[in-house]
Amino acid sequence: GENVEQHPSTxxxxxxxxxxxxxxYSDSASNYFPWYKQELGKGPQLIIDIRxxxxxxxxxxxxxxxxxxxxxxxxxxxETQPEDSAVYFCAAQRRSGGSNYKLTFGKGTLLTxxx
Amino acid sequence: xxxxxxxxxxxxxKRGQDVALRCxxxxxxxxxxxxxQALGQGPEFLTYFQNxxxxxxxxxxxxxxxxxxxxxxxxxxxxxRTQQEDSAVYLCASSPYGGGTPNEQFFGPGTRLTVL
Numbered sequence: 396g397e398n399v400e401q402h403p404s405t406x407x408x409x410x411x412x413x414x415x416x417x418x419x420y421s422d423s424a425s426n427y428f429p430w431y432k433q434e435l436g437k438g439p440q441l442i443i444d445i446r447x448x449x450x451x452x453x454x455x456x457x458x459x460x461x462x463x464x465x466x467x468x469x470x471x472x473x474e475t476q477p478e479d480s481a482v483y484f485c486a487a488q489r490r491s492g493g494s495n496y497k498l499t500f501g502k503g504t505l506l507t508x509x510x
Numbered sequence: 511x512x513x514x515x516x517x518x519x520x521x522x523x524k525r526g527q528d529v530a531l532r533c534x535x536x537x538x539x540x541x542x543x544x545x546x547q548a549l550g551q552g553p554e555f556l557t558y559f560q561n562x563x564x565x566x567x568x569x570x571x572x573x574x575x576x577x578x579x580x581x582x583x584x585x586x587x588x589x590x591r592t593q594q595e596d597s598a599v600y601l602c603a604s605s606p607y608g609g610g611t612p613n614e615q616f617f618g619p620g621t622r623l624t625v626l
Contacts, residue, residue, distance in 0.1 A: 399552075401552075426612065427612040427613075429614065429615075431617075436619070437619055437620075438514070438601055438603075438617035438618050438619045438620050439553065439601070439617045440617070441614050441615075441616075444614065484552050484553075486552075488612045489612075496541070496558075496605070496612040496613075496615075497543065497555040497558060497566065497569070498543075498545075498553070498555065498615060499555070500552030500553050500554070501552055502550075502551055502552050503550075503551070503552050
């Protein structure tokens with residue numbers, strides 16, 4: 396099955412700096428890569444996603460890059476703000492067993508943005 | 511509109527008790543997923559429904575876990591004879607479509623289960 400590795404497990408940055416989180420996946424059939432933000436006591440919330448036919452996607456301060464050959468993808472947050480502090484999860488998804496689109500998640504990165 | 515809701519938000523059970531966790535997906539969403547999230551870990555897939563059909567239950571850890579979605583909307587995850595290792599947050603997610611291209615899953619707030 397799919398295996399997703401995520402690094403680093405914790406990341407502390409100063410407000411205004413950039414943050415980068417990296418993930419690798421094992422299943423070359425995976426074709427959808429979302430990033431979720433989870434705040435304490437809440438469910439994961441999608442912040443950006445990328446499909447395998449695209450190399451990079453940007454949405455304001457957030458960008459994701461995908462290298463299918465190397466099977467890795469990264470989240471970039473620029474001009475970080477204290478409200479960006481949360482746990483971030485990468486995930487990979489592939490079609491399997493008919494219409495099943497289960498997500499396989501990384502272990503998460505605790506991002507702390509210091510004012 | 512309303513998002514995915516789950517109840518109860520917190521559940522404390524004594525070892526050996528049965529529990530039932532409820533998920534109300536976004537209205538009209540075809541796909542429904544259950545995930546288990548242990549402390550400090552990412553969510554792990556348990557089971558998947560397309561409407562009322564349970565198409566994948568490969569992630570259920572044992573036969574003590576059972577899920578249903580009889581009318582293709584609300585879903586219940588039942589755990590029989592709870593064990594301490596069942597303590598986790600149980601997340602429900604729904605998605606508009608049941609086939610074709612993978613798309614966003616919308617997560618509920620989760621139910622935190624603590625087994626004493």
